Amino acid sequence: MGEQKEAKSKGTKDREIPPAVISRLPKYYRKLGTLMDGGVERISSADLSRQMNVTASQIRQDLNHFGGFGQQGYGYNVENLHMEIGRILGLDHEYSMIIVGAGRIGLAIANYTRFENMGIRISGIFDRTPEKFAGREYRGVTVNALAEIPAFLRKNRVDIAALTLPSEAAAGIAPVLIGGGVHGIWNFSHMQISAPENVMIQDVHLSESLLELMCRMNYVSGESPEQRS
C-alpha cells in the first residue's frame, strides 16, 4: 500500500500537464476524428492549426507533453495521432458512471448513446424522488433513492458520478460520493466541491458557453442587439 502510494505520487509529478493542454486534447481528438471520417490520412501542423484556431507552435508544444507524434516535414498521421490522443484521454479503458439527479440534464446524459463509444457504462441513476420514475428504465437502469448510494458504492465499482442535482442538494451528496470511492465527479451543480487530490472534479457551466457566444456577437462583430434591430 505504502509502495503503491509512493509510485503514484511520483508518477503525478513526472506527468504534470498544464490544465489548458488537457482541455485542448478533446478538441484535437474530435477534429482528428472528423478528418478521418473525411478520408484525410496526413495533416501538417500548419493545416491543423488553421482548422482549429490554435497556432501551429501551440499544437506542437501541446503534443510534446506526451512525447510528440509528428515527423518534421511529414506532418501527422491522422489515424495514428487520433489513436494516441484517445489513449491519453483514457478511451482505452471502461468506466462505470452513475447519474445523481434524474432531472432533464441527468436523463439527457443517461440517454446519450455517444458515451458508450467512449467506454462509459451507466451503472446507476439516483434521485431525490425516485417514486416519480417507478417502472421506468433508462438504458436498462432504474432510478433509485439518493439514500441508496452508499450501499451501491460498496457493492459496485463506480469511476465517475455525473452530479446533476441542484446545488443545495448536491452539497450533501458530494462527500458521500467521494467517501464511497468515486474518483471523478462531472459536476453540473453550481456548487464548488472540495475533494482530495486523487479525486478529479470537472465543473460544467453551460452559461460560460452562452457568455462566450454573447461576447463574440458583441465584441467581435461590434454590433449590439439594439443596433441590429
Add this chain to the structure above:
Amino acid sequence: MGEQKEAKSKGTKDREIPPAVISRLPKYYRKLGTLMDGGVERISSADLSRQMNVTASQIRQDLNHFGGFGQQGYGYNVENLHMEIGRILGLDHEYSMIIVGAGRIGLAIANYTRFENMGIRISGIFDRTPEKFAGREYRGVTVNALAEIPAFLRKNRVDIAALTLPSEAAAGIAPVLIGGGVHGIWNFSHMQISAPENVMIQDVHLSESLLELMCRMNYVSGESPEQRS
C-alpha cells in the same frame, strides 16, 4: 447600407481578439463574481492567477486586449473588473433567444432561470412534434412547430437560437435561422454549421468536458480504472 457594412468590417479588424482570450473571459467573470460574494474588494493578478490556474502574465495579457484594468502594484478592483468584463461580454444588453428542439436539453435551457440575470429572454420554443407539448408552457412560452420559425423571425427580433435538435434535423433548420436574421447560434447538435462572418456559431460538446475529466483521472492521477478496482 454600404457605409454601415464598411464601418462594421473595419470595427471587426481593429478588435481582433484571439478566441482563447474570449473563452477565458466568462471564467474571469464567474470568478470575480464569487470573490465579490465573498466580500473581496481587491485582488492581485498573482492571487487571481493562483485561484484560476492561469499564469499572472496570461491574465495581464488577456485584459490588455481590452485596455487593461489594473494599476501596477495595486492589483484589480474586483467589482470594477467584474463590471468591465460583464460589459465586454455584452451583459449590459438584452437578448431575445429562441429554443429550437424541445428535448431534455432544450427544456433544461428554457427553465434555467439563471439566464434571466444574463439579459436573456426566451421568446419562442419550437419542436418537430409540438402536439406533444399542447397546453404546456415553459416560462410563459408555448411550443410551436418548426415550420412556424420563418414567420416568427419576420415578426420578432431574435438574437440567439439555441439549436437543440438532433443533427439530422438541425441540418435543415440552421439555414432558416441564419436566413431569418438570427445572429448567434448556440449549437448543441453535433452538426458543423457554416455561416456568414457576421453570424456567430458556438458549438457545445458535452462529451469534451467528460473526456477532459477522463483524461485528468487517467493521466494526471496516473491510475487506470482497472488499477482502482
